[in-house]
Amino acid sequence: MRGYQGSNYKYTDGYINEEERREQASARKQEWEHCTSQARPPVGWPLTVKSEMNIGKWEEALSKANLLPELQGVIDGFLHGFDQGIPNHG
Structure with missing residues (x-):
């Protein structure tokens, strides 16, 4: 071959x-x-990221649907960023 x-x-x-x-x-x-x-031209990376999600309303809706604490990760993701699935190799 x-x-x-x-x-x-x-x-x-x-x-x-x-x-x-x-x-x-x-x-x-x-x-x-x-x-x-x-x-x-130089790349203009953003210095901050702004979320316009109404986190309180999300939390309220998830709570009313009895989806908390199961989906607490959604609220945590809005507040702290979502895991991108890249493992920590350190």
């Missing part, structure tokens, strides 16, 4: 058109260099 063989690969002697393959590789390299040399 020889692994992946692209559509321009000929089993006996490599690529069908070596010159075209080199030209394509050169064009990709030039395009990459052009893209990476462009000045990029």
Whole structure:
């Protein structure tokens, strides 16, 4: 088994058109260099996050539906942020 063989690969002697393959590789390299040399504006990350959730109403609704303390994690998430599922490897 020889692994992946692209559509321009000929089993006996490599690529069908070596010159075209080199030209394509050169064009990709030039395009990459052009893209990476462009000045990029700085990223404007937010400094704070504001939630417009009415946490009191959520707590009241969950309580009326007898879903507390089972869904207390929802209220805690609004107050302190939700776990993103990334384990602590420290």
